[in-house]
Amino acid sequence: MNILTILGSPRKNGNTAGVLEMVEKELSDRHQVERLAICSMKVNGCLGCGACQKVADQPGCVQKDDAVAIFERMMAADAVIYSSPLYCWDFSAQMKALIDRHFCLVTGYGTANHRSLIADKPTALLVTCGGPVKGNADVIQTVFSRVCQYGKARAVNKTVIPFCTTPDALGEDARAAARKLAGDINGALRQ
Numbered sequence: 001m002n003i004l005t006i007l008g009s010p011r012k013n014g015n016t017a018g019v020l021e022m023v024e025k026e027l028s029d030r031h032q033v034e035r036l037a038i039c040s041m042k043v044n045g046c047l048g049c050g051a052c053q054k055v056a057d058q059p060g061c062v063q064k065d066d067a068v069a070i071f072e073r074m075m076a077a078d079a080v081i082y083s084s085p086l087y088c089w090d091f092s093a094q095m096k097a098l099i100d101r102h103f104c105l106v107t108g109y110g111t112a113n114h115r116s117l118i119a120d121k122p123t124a125l126l127v128t129c130g131g132p133v134k135g136n137a138d139v140i141q142t143v144f145s146r147v148c149q150y151g152k153a154r155a156v157n158k159t160v161i162p163f164c165t166t167p168d169a170l171g172e173d174a175r176a177a178a179r180k181l182a183g184d185i186n187g188a189l190r191q
């Protein structure tokens with residue numbers, strides 16, 4: 001199966017990339033894994049124009065940047081892993097722009113006609129941060145859950161790696177968490 005991973009860190013070889021690579025290695029035995037690094041792509045913030053809400057069967061965004069290409073890869077993938085460093089208790093700005101742009105994947109939110117172009121897709125969240133989980137990396141997990149509900153996607157794992165310093169200091173805890181994340185994606189794909 002095809003798994004898409006999205007790196008939301010501006011540091012291509014940082015902590016988030018390091019743990020994401022562990023996850024990808026766990027999955028690559030059985031699956032095709034493709035990584036997109038948002039920082040090498042152009043993803044503007046949502047304009048809030050609402051034009052996309054008139055288009056239900058494709059991402060109807062008016063902006064001609066890389067977001068729609070990312071969404072097309074997401075739609076084609078069997079599972080999507082979102083990864084981000086924790087920035088001020090939330091996603092990096094680069095990942096937040098992509099999250100906001102999910103608006104164009106969803107129509108009829110809050111009505112009986114709620115539709116999403118990523119409905120039922122297994123998703124996972126991977127976060128690295130310098131501090132603890134409690135009272136620090138809780139908001140980002142709530143946001144992710146809500147975005148998945150909004151997109152009718154299936155959040156199968158939310159992983160936070162706390163107390164990160166440098167990528168070479170990532171240890172057995174990170175490796176075990178990466179294994180668990182990969183296992184949860186595998187479990188969802190077997191269903």
Ligand SMILES: Cc1cc2nc3c(=O)[nH]c(=O)nc-3n(C[C@H](O)[C@H](O)[C@H](O)COP(=O)(O)O)c2cc1C
Pocket residue numbers: 009010011013014015016017084085086087088089090128129130131132136164
């Ligand atoms: C702008 C900025 C904001 C940050 N905010 C937080 C934060 O709110 N909580 C935290 O624990 N760590 C915070 N950090 C630390 C990063 O989350 C942490 O170093 C992370 O592992 C960096 O990932 P990377 O190496 O992939 O860039 C922040 C770092 C930066 C640069």
